[in-house]
Amino acid sequence: MALPPFQTLLDGHGRDVYRFLTANVGPVDADDCWQETWLSALRAYPSLKDASNLRAWVFTIAHRKAIDHLRARGRRAIPVAEAAELAGAAPETALADEQLWSSVAQLPDKQRTAVTLRFLVDSSYAEIADLMGSSEEAARRNVHEALKRLRKELNR
């Protein structure tokens, strides 16, 4: 089967995977998780049987790495404090982002995964359901619950 050059996956999805991981495991561990994700993908790539949805495939690996990572660490994702500042955002924007990410970090795992897939990397509900091994209905519910919690948290 004709697989595209691996670099095209990286060009197409590298940054989105990084965003997803930063919001899910925090900026400090995102580097490691990102590297592990892509090395796992590279290892499995030549024997991949179905290349019809490579983006979903890479995100499935990233999701698994994030879960393993949080489990190994034994606690919730840490806030994304420095990430916005590093990107050169204005101080007030950086502060607002920091608040947002620390609220995201406190969401239950499934809600955090679903809401970050939906709004950070623009996944559809069908894609989220597929990736999380749930129904589309459950994906919608997780996103909805996450937004409800975030709104409550941020308006406190």
Add this chain to the structure above:
Amino acid sequence: MNETDDLERRLARAGARLMPELPDLPAAAAAAGMLDLAYTTTDSPLGTLLLASTDHGLVRIAYLDFADRDEVLQSLADRVSPRMLEAPRRLDESRRELADYFDGRRREFDLPLDRRLMSDFTQRVLSATATIPYGSVSTYGAVAREAGSPRGSRAAGNALGSNPMPIVIPCHRVLHAGGGIGGYTGGLERKRTLLELESGRSRLPV
């Protein structure tokens, strides 16, 4: 605008502000023995070149003004391995030697070569070609004889046309017996330019 839309937008915008310096995947992949093919593009007096190498050495040079980049890369993925990454530093030595050659400071290349993209016959023809010294020329018939195919100057021409590493394997030094310039993978203009460079009569613009 309702509250929910506002929060959704805020998430999307904050996400877009996460602009990471991505870690160096080629280095990690190479360390893990999983980088089958490294490639880069580089400017040259003959236009943009794509260079690709494996663990064994340089495997491909393509004139990108003459071939479609995506097609060249896909063909490498199919014929060598799809585990390929853009990794300029792994081609530093090739780039240096090519730059020296175009500057007229280098007459032979010392790069290890990976010949897997050549058929047996092509390998024999290109090995014969590689012995033609800088600044000299030979003929299709002569390299065919050298490759053990005395009447096969047309076959030799085809083999030269499929040279996966032009410039480094100097197929530009092979001409028709009657003095005609013959063909070239990168177009005849490039063949003339290379022959002129090697004649010492011209310096290439950098």
